[in-house]
Amino acid sequence: MSERPEPINCEHCGRDRSTDTDVDALAWASDTDATGTHWLCPQCARDHVRDIEGKLPREYW
Ligand SMILES: [Zn+2]
Numbered sequence: 797m798s799e800r801p802e803p804i805n806c807e808h809c810g811r812d813r814s815t816d817t818d819v820d821a822l823a824w825a826s827d828t829d830a831t832g833t834h835w836l837c838p839q840c841a842r843d844h845v846r847d848i849e850g851k852l853p854r855e856y857w
Pocket residue numbers: 806807808809810811836837838839840841
């Protein structure tokens with residue numbers, strides 16, 4: 797793996813994923829829609845877990 801991953805920032809608070817530990821980086825939540833991929837850091841994902849669950853398609857339950 798010689799290529800560096802694309803920079804990822806939390807859409808909500810702007811946290812830089814590359815500064816997280818490996819364990820924290822794995823806890824990030826991504827959501828892909830027509831406009832692209834949106835990332836939430838673990839903290840914001842927890843804060844918005846209800847919103848995220850509310851948007852999940854039914855087959856995901
Ligand atoms: Zn965040």
